[in-house]
Amino acid sequence: MFDMTVVLDYRGALLHGLWMTAWISALAIVLGLVIGVLAAIARVSSHRLWRALAAVYISALRGTPLLVQLAVIFFMLPLIGVQLPALLAAIIALALNSGASQAEILRGGFATLPPGQTEAAWDIGYTRWQVLRYVQLPQVLRATIPALVNETIDIIKNSSLVSTIAVTELMRVAHTYSSTTYRPIEFFLAAGLLYLLLTLTVSQAGRYLERRLRHA
Amino acid sequence: MNNPIIKLIDVTKRFADNLVLKGISLEVNAGEVVCIIGGSGSGKSTLLRCIDFLEHYDSGEVLVQGRMIGYGADPHGNFIRLPERVVQQDLANVVMVFQQFNLWPHKTVLENVMAPLRLVAGMDRAQARDKALAVLGKVGMAHKADAYPATLSGGQQQRVAIARALGREPKIMLFDEPTSALDPELVGEVLKVMRALADEGMTMVVVTHEMGFAAQVADKVVFLANGLIEEQGPPSALFGAPQSPLLQSFLATWTERNGGVTGA
Numbered sequence A: 001m002f003d004m005t006v007v008l009d010y011r012g013a014l015l016h017g018l019w020m021t022a023w024i025s026a027l028a029i030v031l032g033l034v035i036g037v038l039a040a041i042a043r044v045s046s047h048r049l050w051r052a053l054a055a056v057y058i059s060a061l062r063g064t065p066l067l068v069q070l071a072v073i074f075f076m077l078p079l080i081g082v083q084l085p086a087l088l089a090a091i092i093a094l095a096l097n098s099g100a101s102q103a104e105i106l107r108g109g110f111a112t113l114p115p116g117q118t119e120a121a122w123d124i125g126y127t128r129w130q131v132l133r134y135v136q137l138p139q140v141l142r143a144t145i146p147a148l149v150n151e152t153i154d155i156i157k158n159s160s161l162v163s164t165i166a167v168t169e170l171m172r173v174a175h176t177y178s179s180t181t182y183r184p185i186e187f188f189l190a191a192g193l194l195y196l197l198l199t200l201t202v203s204q205a206g207r208y209l210e211r212r213l214r215h216a
Numbered sequence B: 001m002n003n004p005i006i007k008l009i010d011v012t013k014r015f016a017d018n019l020v021l022k023g024i025s026l027e028v029n030a031g032e033v034v035c036i037i038g039g040s041g042s043g044k045s046t047l048l049r050c051i052d053f054l055e056h057y058d059s060g061e062v063l064v065q066g067r068m069i070g071y072g073a074d075p076h077g078n079f080i081r082l083p084e085r086v087v088q089q090d091l092a093n094v095v096m097v098f099q100q101f102n103l104w105p106h107k108t109v110l111e112n113v114m115a116p117l118r119l120v121a122g123m124d125r126a127q128a129r130d131k132a133l134a135v136l137g138k139v140g141m142a143h144k145a146d147a148y149p150a151t152l153s154g155g156q157q158q159r160v161a162i163a164r165a166l167g168r169e170p171k172i173m174l175f176d177e178p179t180s181a182l183d184p185e186l187v188g189e190v191l192k193v194m195r196a197l198a199d200e201g202m203t204m205v206v207v208t209h210e211m212g213f214a215a216q217v218a219d220k221v222v223f224l225a226n227g228l229i230e231e232q233g234p235p236s237a238l239f240g241a242p243q244s245p246l247l248q249s250f251l252a253t254w255t256e257r258n259g260g261v262t263g264a
Helices: A004-043 A048-062 A066-080 A086-112 A115-123 A128-165 A170-181 A184-213 B044-051 B084-090 B109-119 B125-138 B154-166 B184-199 B211-217 B235-240 B245-258
Strands: B006-015 B018-028 B033-038 B059-064 B071-073 B079-081 B094-097 B172-176 B203-207 B220-225 B228-233
Touching: A004 A048, A004 A086, A004 A128, A004 A170, A004 A184, A048 A086, A066 A086, A066 A128, A086 A128, A115 A128, A115 B094, A128 A170, A128 A184, A128 B109, A170 A184, B006 B044, B018 B044, B018 B059, B018 B220, B018 B228, B033 B044, B033 B211, B044 B059, B044 B094, B044 B172, B044 B203, B094 B154, B109 B125, B109 B154, B125 B154, B154 B184, B184 B203, B184 B211, B211 B235, B211 B245, B220 B235, B220 B245, B228 B235, B228 B245
Parallel strands: B033 B203, B033 B220, B094 B172, B172 B203
Antiparallel strands: B006 B018, B006 B059, B071 B079, B220 B228
16 A cells, blocks of 8 residues: 555654765765866867876776665775775765766866966966966856756765665665555655655756856 | 077978078077068078977087077087976077967966966966066956957967066067968057067077068068078168178069058
């Protein structure tokens, strides 16, 4: 018998799961942005070694499933003596995965900037770092907001995979209680609705940000 | 004046198989206005960009205020490309005004002018603001301080770009076809600002198609063809009695299209 009210008894655990999902994703997306910026810069660097490293990183992380990446970080790193708690392993895997996607998004953003703006900044005395910080990044981030919002939504959804290494986020909570109560439909539906709530919030926030930053 | 503020000695520049500058020697004295004219592909923009090292010349020397730009000797006496910061310091008195203005679209007019004052000159906010409003006033753009570049006409954007350059208190200004991207009715307002700068004694090197401006404002006009200086001299001589057949036909074509070197 389908009865959604059963999940209400477990709302505390579900909301805690949602909260875990939210901040794991948030941390992953922010760390991923830092990694993405670095990788995007390395990708167009004048040093061949940096370019090669960035290319390898990006293709490796974009060309393999997140589940495999999680397994490598959580199960294989201990073999070489690096023991990571599940939560940390999850965040690192998600951030590395997202960093590769964000690097590609940002690279596209850098490519759309007219080179003259950078030239003008250099000409007037900006250091390379100032050019990046004050001329390029603000515009690249603005231009890539829609793509970065999509990436954030992907990360939220993909974060459900970290339940496989026993991180008690939303998916894990739903899974646990669906088996103890024998009510899988209700719990997975509830989890789905909560994911939807989170992703809709993010996309609305993205739209708001886009509107606010658009001028002229 | 035997101490030119800019001196080019046999400068060459190659893009892949194309030798764009084939050996340019040129002197510009302090306070002079030098206009560089020539057809497209003659190398005039490349020449200008070699002066402030936006293009890295392949051989010869570019000297600004007596210092060689871009290249030098390391402590062991080896010839090297100088580090960027050194190049920028050597060019601290030189700024370029670009054909496409190159304002930063995410910043307002005031912020465009203030940012370099804060970041490069190290001024505090109040100082930078006063200075920015002063140079904007000079080009007649102070009333648009809070506007974004995209809301301005091309002529207004170019005046803001000139203000941004002036904020650096340059001794030398390079203009790379500053009016070529403008609608004809907007050219005059930019030329007026440039003329005022020339009157104040700014050293200017101007790549331009505005022959009227060159005729009236330049101390010297340089005609470039196929990567070489074909002819140079005072505007009266170049426009009044051109010697080289290439310059004669260049001016004839120009006159046909524009109706004489008198306007502006």
